[in-house]
């Protein structure tokens with residue numbers, strides 16, 4: 001399992017190691033308090049029967065119960081163990097979900113494929129959040145919706161040094177603690193439609209975005 005992970009780039013090796021070994025054990029405990037808040041955030045999306053939904057960094061599938069079974073889902077992740085847990089949860093469920101071992105920074109989907117994207121606790125986890133977001137905007141249809149549920153808040157000046165130090169370790173093995181929402185979406189053809197609180201403390205937020213224009217795929221590839 002870990003050997004097959006080696007096909008990914010060096011930047012993801014530590015993250016794959018942690019998400020394929022110890023993180024899956026304590027992840028359910030971390031997610032428990034967020035259950036209702038996550039559901040409320042996903043409910044901002046206006047699902048229509050037949051929609052195609054992409055979930056980059058789908059992990060062990062915590063979003064899946066909140067997505068109606070009338071839509072089809074493609075989930076992408078670099079951790080085979082997280083995907084195996086998601087696959088297990090889907091057993092005996094009548095839901096068209098396809099799970100892919102894939103780097104969300106470079107996805108194998110054509111431009112303008114999906115109606116909706118769900119980015120839950122993903123943009124703080126992926127190595128290059130700007131690149132991943134640009135890639136997600138590429139695969140979303142014009143007028144399509146993007147849901148972001150994450151801790152993308154500005155760190156206060158007094159905590160900057162501490163958080164930057166912590167981030168050096170965290171960003172390679174788990175998730176970044178200093179990313180900001182506006183830095184990630186900057187320059188992309190999206191508008192923010194709605195913003196809600198995502199936990200009791202306002203640390204996590206839910207953002208509903210809409211893709212505003214057709215973008216030239218030449219500009220979005222590298």
Ligand SMILES: C[S@@+](CC[C@H](N)C(=O)[O-])C[C@H]1O[C@@H](n2cnc3c(N)ncnc32)[C@H](O)[C@@H]1O
Nearest residue numbers: 019057058059062077078079103104120125126
């Ligand atoms: C904090 S977990 C969130 C999982 C899920 N979205 C949730 O809300 O519970 C982040 C997930 O992103 C995955 N991930 C990190 N970098 C990725 C990448 N470049 N491409 C795809 N998935 C990635 C990790 O393996 C992990 O499963």
